[in-house]
Amino acid sequence: MYDTLFSPFRVRGMELKNRIVLPAMGTKFAGDDKMVNDQLIDYHVARVKGGTGLSIVEVSSVHTPSAPKRFLSISEDCYIPGLKRLTDAIHAAGGKAGIQLWQGGLAAAGMDKTVQVLIPSDMGPIPGITREQMAQVVECFGKAAARAAKAGFDCVEFHCAHNYLPHSFLSGGINHRTDEYGGIFENRARFPLECIRAIRANLPEEMPLLMRIDAHDDYLPGGLTLEEVVEFCRLAAQEGVDVLDVSRGNILTAGLKFEVPPIDLPRGFNIDNAARIRKETGLPTIGVGRINEPEMAEKILEEGKVDLVVIGRAQLADPEFCNKCREGRLEDIDYCVGCNQGCYDGFAAPSVPHITCLRNPALGRERECALHPTAHPRTVLIAGGGVAGMEAAITLKQLGHHPILCEATGELGGQFLLAGKAPRKQEMETAARAMGEKARRLGVEIRLNTPVTPELIEAIKPDAVFNCIGAEPLVPDIPGSDLPCVADSHDVLGGRVQPAGNVVVVGGGLVGMETAEYLAQRGCKVTDLEMGPEYCADMGIPRKICVTESIHASGINPVTKVRVTAIEPGRVLGESEGKPVEFACDWAVIAIGARSRNGQELEQASARVGAQYRVLGDAFKARRALNATREAFDAALALDKED
Numbered sequence: 001m002y003d004t005l006f007s008p009f010r011v012r013g014m015e016l017k018n019r020i021v022l023p024a025m026g027t028k029f030a031g032d033d034k035m036v037n038d039q040l041i042d043y044h045v046a047r048v049k050g051g052t053g054l055s056i057v058e059v060s061s062v063h064t065p066s067a068p069k070r071f072l073s074i075s076e077d078c079y080i081p082g083l084k085r086l087t088d089a090i091h092a093a094g095g096k097a098g099i100q101l102w103q104g105g106l107a108a109a110g111m112d113k114t115v116q117v118l119i120p121s122d123m124g125p126i127p128g129i130t131r132e133q134m135a136q137v138v139e140c141f142g143k144a145a146a147r148a149a150k151a152g153f154d155c156v157e158f159h160c161a162h163n164y165l166p167h168s169f170l171s172g173g174i175n176h177r178t179d180e181y182g183g184i185f186e187n188r189a190r191f192p193l194e195c196i197r198a199i200r201a202n203l204p205e206e207m208p209l210l211m212r213i214d215a216h217d218d219y220l221p222g223g224l225t226l227e228e229v230v231e232f233c234r235l236a237a238q239e240g241v242d243v244l245d246v247s248r249g250n251i252l253t254a255g256l257k258f259e260v261p262p263i264d265l266p267r268g269f270n271i272d273n274a275a276r277i278r279k280e281t282g283l284p285t286i287g288v289g290r291i292n293e294p295e296m297a298e299k300i301l302e303e304g305k306v307d308l309v310v311i312g313r314a315q316l317a318d319p320e321f322c323n324k325c326r327e328g329r330l331e332d333i334d335y336c337v338g339c340n341q342g343c344y345d346g347f348a349a350p351s352v353p354h355i356t357c358l359r360n361p362a363l364g365r366e367r368e369c370a371l372h373p374t375a376h377p378r379t380v381l382i383a384g385g386g387v388a389g390m391e392a393a394i395t396l397k398q399l400g401h402h403p404i405l406c407e408a409t410g411e412l413g414g415q416f417l418l419a420g421k422a423p424r425k426q427e428m429e430t431a432a433r434a435m436g437e438k439a440r441r442l443g444v445e446i447r448l449n450t451p452v453t454p455e456l457i458e459a460i461k462p463d464a465v466f467n468c469i470g471a472e473p474l475v476p477d478i479p480g481s482d483l484p485c486v487a488d489s490h491d492v493l494g495g496r497v498q499p500a501g502n503v504v505v506v507g508g509g510l511v512g513m514e515t516a517e518y519l520a521q522r523g524c525k526v527t528d529l530e531m532g533p534e535y536c537a538d539m540g541i542p543r544k545i546c547v548t549e550s551i552h553a554s555g556i557n558p559v560t561k562v563r564v565t566a567i568e569p570g571r572v573l574g575e576s577e578g579k580p581v582e583f584a585c586d587w588a589v590i591a592i593g594a595r596s597r598n599g600q601e602l603e604q605a606s607a608r609v610g611a612q613y614r615v616l617g618d619a620f621k622a623r624r625a626l627n628a629t630r631e632a633f634d635a636a637l638a639l640d641k642e643d
Helices: 038-049 077-092 107-109 131-148 165-170 190-201 226-238 254-258 271-283 295-301 313-317 321-326 340-348 389-399 416-417 426-442 454-460 491-494 510-521 541-553 600-609 625-637
Strands: 009-011 014-016 020-022 054-061 098-100 155-161 209-214 245-247 285-287 308-310 379-383 402-406 445-447 464-465 472-473 486-488 502-506 525-528 555-557 563-568 569-576 577-582 587-590 595-598 612-616
Touching: 009 563, 038 054, 038 077, 054 077, 054 155, 077 098, 077 131, 098 131, 131 155, 131 190, 155 165, 155 190, 165 190, 190 209, 190 226, 209 226, 226 271, 245 271, 254 541, 271 285, 271 486, 295 308, 308 587, 340 541, 340 625, 379 389, 379 454, 389 402, 389 426, 389 464, 389 625, 416 625, 426 445, 426 502, 454 600, 464 600, 472 491, 486 491, 491 510, 491 587, 502 510, 510 525, 510 541, 563 600, 600 612
Parallel strands: 020 054, 020 308, 054 098, 098 155, 155 209, 209 245, 245 285, 285 308, 379 402, 379 464, 402 445, 464 612, 486 587, 502 525, 502 587, 525 555
Antiparallel strands: 009 014, 472 595, 563 569, 569 577
16 A cells, blocks of 8 residues: 555665655754653654654754754764664664754754854844854764764755754845855855765765755745755755755744644645756655645655655654554544644743644653553543543553543534634544544444433442543623623534624634634624734744734734623624723624633542542643643553552
8 A cells, every 4th residue: 555655765875665754853852961862762763663764863963062952962972872872773673764964053042042053144133153163063064974974874964944054044035144155146055065065075975965955935035946946956966965855934934834834734735846846956855744644645756746755743643654554554543633732832832841742642752651451441431522531532442441431412522623613724623533433443432412420420430530521611701791692612613603794703812813714714704802912822833823824814803902891782892901992793702711611520429439530631721632632641541550
């Protein structure tokens, strides 16, 4: 199955068993010492065993003064033993290993405030790199390549994209130097080509050199054009680059959305760029950009658009993705939904230790979260069939317990199913339904239209009760909130209420803005009112960019700093900066958040029958689906450890 996807590929002395590349995604698994540890090894080995063809080890610093903590470094010889331990583990598991040679430029400052920041030319208070520093960095790239060979890597990848230093030199939108390293294209290409020469000169002849490159610069005045990228790739090939890894995005503009593309962007959005670059350079090319289904990957390869495909976050969500594709077990895949909650939003938060995944709570904890059959099977009554309840039921069943999943409505999925009704989020609805089907295939006992009551708990007498009953929409305590022309966002997205005409949405967070988009798509003229100074404030940056762009394209009128004081037939009244305001409307839709449902009766009934009791997900506190699946998975895993 998928013969092209699982056909071998050879470049120089490296032969891959298939065309699937696990890209160099930043994980923050390394500690402050920037060294390889067991966590990183376990992460890579799990995906090698899962069938990936090439594993590229992420953003490894070549230059010590600019090497951020919690990211790997290859800038000194002391890092070689740990890297060798990693390559040995990848090879023992049957994979091939590459390492991404990286100097972070401006982006490094966002990862570690203590590092040296190197940029081509002055940018505000940050001075441009000196010629002496440039020579040092070039030398560092060469020495890092030699270390990579000693550490046993099968290939290296030169990172020349995403605002990192080599890309910043190449881009006319960033490089404003006036010497021979700035200005015309030939000058801007000079520094990254020097880096490539240094790398190639320090690699064995049989060791391939890959290059990650942006297809062009998005939203960046004076930035790289696709034609310039083609020309640079031709020059890079003359200096020894063998394979192009064609990405997209930059951190200076809204182009950031392309670096870790959210659900809002279509699958395969960058493939046509990669295909053109492949055609015009003649170089083997890796396609990148939300390729998370095997059918798409196979089609792209069959059509000769690219030679290999990056399947990254899909392998975060399911480390067995490749094996399941090859064996035709597509219904068993836990598909990435592009939510960005764990792989980008978490990565960007300083307080979060490392990346996580909504679909895979074991990410970064592969060893400790291995599922072993229980020696003490228990009956667990689960109240609520949203993602927390389904995750708990699936994990419990895989461990050998007997979960009874009860859902008060006629279908599983909860608010994740509802979220899939918002524009561009169909994949979430699909994932919610797939979780339900997975639970059924595993043999989970599922009872629909069955709310968990104290009587049910006392009748079943389970060993444990998991409260996953979720949250309900908040209703503001303002006059008029109970009028017939007022609805809540859940009823609107669920299709139970269908507002028309002029609609005012109260609440400018994630749910409010997606509800506003939903209504605008159905022909409503929408005004969104947000009490705070900013709308979409609770979204991660890539999703926020996409939603904000859609808001403006849809003609939605977002108004901030408005406190709603009353709703009357035909208008919403409020106060803004001490002055009264009003907004005409046919309907008002409330989308100001949710509060946990009261589970006190369930807790009391559990105590009466001696059952363990756990409150998970939104039933504990209304948050993200990422929190719900993590808590449910951990509760199931910890069941045997409870008294």
